[in-house]
Amino acid sequence: MSLVGDERGQAIQIGAVLLFGVLIISFSTYQAFVVPDQNRGIEFSHNQEVQSQMQDLRNAVVSVGGIRGSQAVSVQLGTRYPSRVIARNPGPPSGSLRTVGTTEPAVNLRIANAQASGETGDFWDEDQTYNTGVVRYTPSYNLYTSPPDTVYENTVLYNRFPSGDLTLANQTFIDGTEISLVLLNGTLSETSTRSATVDVRAESSSTQTVTLDDDGSPITITFASTRSADYWTFLENTQSSVTDVRPAGSVNGLSLVTVELDDSQSYQVQLTKVGVGTGVTDEDTAYLTDISGDGRPVSQGESIALTLEVRDRFNNPPDNATTMQVTAEVAGSGSLQSTTQTPDEDGQVTFVYEATGTTGDQEIRFSYVGIDSDFDATTPQDVSMTVDVTSGSGGGDGTAPAFSSGPTASPSTVTAGTNFDLTATLDDVGNGGTDITGTSWSDGQGNSGTFTADDGEFDQPTESVSDTGIDTTGWDAGDHTITVTGTDGNENTASATVTVTIEDSESSPPSVSSLTVESTGTGMGSSQNVNGLDFDYEFTDESGISTVTTTASNSDIETVSDTQNAGGSSPYANTPSLTFGNTQSDISVTVEIEDTVGNTLTCTATITDKGQTRSESGGGFTCS
Structure with a gap:
């Protein structure tokens, strides 16, 4: 049998070539369309995850007020594509997380036209300026085009797209007459495909608030923002205390926005300094103020406690509180048990004045820079307190204790079914000198309770007391006059009232x-x-x-x-x-x-x- 001229093998070769060509075309299609589409979806999902993590970062920053310590938040800056056997991926996408303006003095928040009463007013007698800034996440994707930058500033979190902005979390720094300002400090700059851990540190924080009134012109708060004043005008519609929002120029590429407050109101202001990254600065003592004892009577032969507090410019305990000293001297008659005290971690010092001299008003002077001939009670570092020495036998002769602060309800207006707190400080020093033994409250409408001592036990002539988480379920709507009664060791009682308003819980749904x-x-x-x-x-x-x-x-x-x-x-x-x-x-x-x-x-x-x-x-x- 002859095979000369047989061409049957050519069909097999042609088929193999065609099959190979089909494979090449299929692979090319997969590489050109399927792989990019899948990777684009991975990048989009990563961006959604980062937005959630930036929400966590924002929440950590705005919740620092009143908390000491730090909280770590992880942000996944980039992502990775799945491994592929044949097809190829581009390089892994990265992202950057950085602060803007936090080390530039010109990028700041300014409180103007505000004043405080008493010794605190010695510091709040001029405009106060605080450096702050922005935290910005910027992604660098291969396939997801025009992704947003996610930006935190002034308690707001939003996405910045080329075509516009989308708010993710709204402002919390103005709530009626309560102002909670959170200022950023430090430098954060990291670009990576991996995750970055941000330590949110409370550099100056407490529950301390300062009552501010205008000085004749409306209080204004001016701050730097990546958004124009047009965005912030929503404050005029959502906050009854805001009377005007207007542009105030620009600085370093940021808009300056001025918010004007209603001059018929007093404002409770809380300031918090939050550190992120490196280069966070300390806050030293800015002023000294009196807490309790000023103007109180004391009988000859008895003593009275005089409490003061050193504060930084954020109105919180300063970083150097426990390494400094406050000195004191009597400018009239009488004596002090000690003339120097080191503040505790809350910045407080207590001096005990003994009424061993003549009757009448007696001045006691205090300073954290030393007392000399330049002492001036109108300056932030110096304080003058007065006690009224009266003649009397002392020894706890039936004098009732006094409320040195409070009672205070927080908040004073609540929706039925929600909670509120009661706080007060009772003082028996100079009023018999016995320990405060208990405190209770009642609203005369069937609701009552007892306080606990903040230090854990009723065993001092001066006690700060509280009853927290008072449940208003079942309370009638309207004003409730709550009578707070404190008792000393001689069974003497003192009472004071505070009003809590209960609003009907039948409000509209979202x-x-x-x-x-x-x-x-x-x-x-x-x-x-x-x-x-x-x-x-x-x-x-x-x-x-x-x-x-x-x-x-x-x-x-x-x-x-x-x-x-x-x-x-x-x-x-x-x-x-x-x-x-x-x-x-x-x-x-x-x-x-x-x-x-x-x-x-x-x-x-x-x-x-x-x-x-x-x-x-x-x-x-x-x-x-």
Whole structure:
């Protein structure tokens, strides 16, 4: 049999070449379209995760007030693509986290036209300026085009897109007449594909507030912002204490914004300095003020405690408090048990004056820079206190104790079913000198309770007392006059009142400003699958939004949910996502919004295919 001229093998060779060509084309298509699409989705999901972590960072910063110590927050700056056997990935995307303006004196917050009473007014007799700045996260992705920078400033967190801004967490520094200013200090600058740990440190913090009034012109707060004054004008509509918001120029590429406050109000101001990164500066003593004892009577032969406090310019205990000394001298008659004291960690010192001399007003002088011929009680470092020495036998002859501070209710207006605190300080020094033995309260409407001593035991002539977390469930709406009664060791009692207003809890549920959900997935036609939901919403509520929970469920994926803590913000906007395994079944979507007093709004929709969008404005959501 002859094989000469047989050409049957050519078909096999041609088929192999064609098959190889098909493989090359398929791989090229996979590399050119599938891999970038998958990696783009990974970058988008990473950006959503970073926004959540920046929320955590923002919450850590704004909650530092009154807390000592630090809190670590992790931010995943970049991400990595999944390993691929044949196809290639681009280099891993990175991101940068840095502070802006925190070391530049020109980038600051200024409080103008404010004054305080008493010795504290010696410091608050001029405008006060505090350096602060911005924390900005900037991603560097390969495929996700035009991602937002996520920016924290002045208690606000927002996404900055090329086309506009989207607020993620609203301001908390103005709440009626309560002003809580959080100032950033330190340098943070890190670029990486890995995570960065940010230590949020309380550099100057306490629960101390200072009462400020205007000095004849309205109090103004001027601060640097990456957003223009036009954005901040919402304060005029949401805060009754804000009368004007206006531009005040610019500095180092940032807008200066001035907020003017109602001059008919007094304001409780709390200042907190938060350190991030390196180069955080210390805060030394800025002024000395009196706390208790000034102007009090004391009988000859008895003694009285005089308490003072050193503070930094944030009105908090200074860093050098426990390494400094306060000196004292009697300018009249009588004596002191000691003439020098070292402040405790709260910045307080207590001197005991003994009425061993003549009757009448006796001056006692104090200073943290030493007392000499230049002593001036009108300066921040010097304080003058007076006691009224009266004739009398002393020894606890039936004189009732006195309230040296309080009673105070915080807050003084609450919604029925929520809590409030009562605090007071009772003093029996100079009024018999026995220990305070107990304190109680009653509103005359069937509600009552007892206080506990802040130091754990009623065993001193001067006691700071409190009753915290008083539950108002079942209380009638309206004003409640609460009588606080303190008792000393001779069974003498003193009473004082404070008013707490209970508001009806039947308030409106949250409302929807905008709400959309879009499904993501794979496949085409009858083979398409849904594997994720992207939400974009904004809600408002008169008491503030507490939480927003998004849920997706069906028989395939069961239930997948995500809860965002809004922290009482209103309006509250966010863009969370849910991811789950592929499903071709209809998906029930639920969004539940709860406000800070327990009112809820529930919105439901149904997703049937990938790429679908449901919106509340378009009737895709039913809310009740």
